Each structure stands twice: as structure tokens, then as C-alpha cells.
Amino acid sequence: MHPPLLVPSILAGDHARLAESAAAVERLALPWIHLDIMDGHFVPNLTFGPGTVAALRRTSGLFFDVHLMLDEPHRYVQPFARAGANLISIHVEPPGDHAAILARIRELGCQNGIVLNPGTPASAIEPLLGGVNLVLVMTVQPGFGGQSFRGDMLPKISQIVAWRRARGLDFRLEVDGGIDLATAAECRAAGADTFVAGTSFFGAADPAAFATEFQRMP
Numbered sequence: 001m002h003p004p005l006l007v008p009s010i011l012a013g014d015h016a017r018l019a020e021s022a023a024a025v026e027r028l029a030l031p032w033i034h035l036d037i038m039d040g041h042f043v044p045n046l047t048f049g050p051g052t053v054a055a056l057r058r059t060s061g062l063f064f065d066v067h068l069m070l071d072e073p074h075r076y077v078q079p080f081a082r083a084g085a086n087l088i089s090i091h092v093e094p095p096g097d098h099a100a101i102l103a104r105i106r107e108l109g110c111q112n113g114i115v116l117n118p119g120t121p122a123s124a125i126e127p128l129l130g131g132v133n134l135v136l137v138m139t140v141q142p143g144f145g146g147q148s149f150r151g152d153m154l155p156k157i158s159q160i161v162a163w164r165r166a167r168g169l170d171f172r173l174e175v176d177g178g179i180d181l182a183t184a185a186e187c188r189a190a191g192a193d194t195f196v197a198g199t200s201f202f203g204a205a206d207p208a209a210f211a212t213e214f215q216r217m218p
Helices: 018-027 050-057 077-083 098-107 126-131 151-167 181-190 207-214
Strands: 005-008 032-038 063-069 087-091 111-116 134-138 172-176 194-197
Touching: 005 207, 018 050, 050 063, 050 077, 063 077, 077 087, 077 098, 087 098, 087 134, 098 111, 098 126, 111 126, 126 151, 134 151, 151 172, 151 181, 181 194, 181 207, 194 207
Parallel strands: 005 032, 005 194, 032 063, 063 087, 087 111, 111 134, 134 172, 172 194
Antiparallel strands: none
């Protein structure tokens, strides 16, 4: 299992000062930041596009974990790769040739990931596991921050971990939604290794103390 990795979600940062939010993560020596891209169709919210990612890239050396919550992700992987994404994840739910899109992300020089919503069974991504760098299990219904963690996703995490072990694969297993110190520990016990924290990190009275406490997780 990979060492635990805390990935702050800039969606919960100050949208008038996104570069400052990213810089605050970098000052804590946290290597990754999560960028949620929403289109108002696949999820009922809008966030930002490749131009914002490119602007952040000009001032940040962080690893950009870009999560596309889009109806037509194949149209946007190239713009986000050019904008400075390091890893681009797509959802399995929209129709399309997911394997081809994942391969295209790698051709563009990025790592790739596959994402599944709470209502989507783990079996939906099983055929794709051999060709990904990351699997993201949503532990809330995506669209808005600040939702409560769904503990019924823990068996799904365990199932994906079992497949990873049985097949000798090395992808990271990320969780996103309602992640704080307590729920991260539950997900870690189920086998997750990469933890997206939005409200709990940027809303913490002391984000540095939050990060320090997180890093004590086995």
C-alpha cells in the first residue's frame, strides 16, 4: 500500500485568491493539490476551466490532480494537459471509450485516473484497472463541497484494493468527499492511500496542525 497522501482540494479555498490557496498548500510541503472541474451538466455546479489551471501553473510547483466531472471528458483532456495538469481523472459514468480516453491522457504526458460515483458499482471500472495510475472512489455524490462522508463506500474501497493486490497493480486509491481525520482513518483501514480534503483542510482553524495530525496516520 502506498504511504498516505493528503491532497487539499482547492474547491474549498478562497476563489478570489486561488493562487494564495495553492501557495499555502505548497508552504506546508504537501506535494499535491486537487482541482475539481465541473461543467454544470454531469454535476449541478460550475467551477473553472483550463485557463484557471494554466494561471495557477505559472506560480505553482505542486502536482496538479485534475478531476474532470464532465459529460464529454474526451473534448477537454488535451486543454487541461496543456494547461499544466499532472494527472487527469475521468468518470466512468458518461458513455464513451474510457480506455481510449485514458490512453490519450497518457499520450499527452499526464498520469491518468478513473472515477466512480457512490451509486456506481466497483465492477464498472474493473476492466480498466490495468491501465490507470489512480482510482478515485467518490465518498459523496459529486457537485458540492461540505457533504457528509458515506461509510457505505468502504466495502467498495476494499474490493478495489483486493483486485489491486491480486493482479499485482500499483495504482493509487483516492477518496474524495467528507474526508477529515476520522473518515480518512476509516478509508485508510479499508486500503485507501490518497485523501482529498477540502472543507476540513481549508476550513481548519490551523491547516498546518491538520496536516501534521494527518501525517501521523499509519
